[in-house]
Amino acid sequence: MHCDDFRILLHGDLDGELDTAEAARLGEHLAVCEACRRVRDRQSTLRAAVRKHAAGQFPMPGRFPIRILAALPAERPAPERPRFPGRWFEFGAALAGVAVLACSLTYFLLVPGQEERFADEAIAGHSRSLLEGHLTDIASSEPATVRDWFRDKLDFAPPVKDVSAQGFSLVGGRLDYLYDRKLAAVVYRRGPTAINLFIWPAETTPETVPQQLLDEGLSIALWAEAGINYCSISKLDQKELAEFVRAYRSGAG
16 A cells, blocks of 8 residues: 555544554554654644634535535436335335435535535635735725724624734735635735634634644644634744734734
């Protein structure tokens, strides 16, 4: 087996789905392969961090089942079949039940884990804002102006802080969405590099210290405080993003 094969097994290992033999083979490989250990550690850290900060807060969109049903082909009347009495009918009913169960299992296996969906959506939101040239709905370097713009658009007040003294300039803000939840995206820059700071109310998440991740070449920091969740994403390296997080958390706003 090659590294690519073992990295497929990593997902099953993190979900506790490997049998004893597969887990043993994976363990032997990880003992001698530093690259795969780094991949395992990165995946484990990402899953734990996103589960801590976003679990239960991003349910499947209500329109999702409707979109699935709309994509299915229209039903056609089934041709008449000979009818079989007695046990043949019972056998057919049992077989139909097995088919329905198999379809249900296939559906759930195809739906990715909630924490992976959140991370993917956060990264997609950041990338989309850059590709579409839509970093801000309100462009301003004044925190009060950006706060006032958000006031009648959200059911919470996102903290907008001035961290220009630490080298991070406020660009403005916009509304964004992760699945069906409306969020505040406050945008900063260090030089030419943008920082998207997603902000949304915490429902059950306790206060946590910032946890940094690296995914798809993007630095990510997640934390929660004072009833608010934060997710900052940027092309800055992790050290610079950590500086931004420290400056933001210590700033007034």
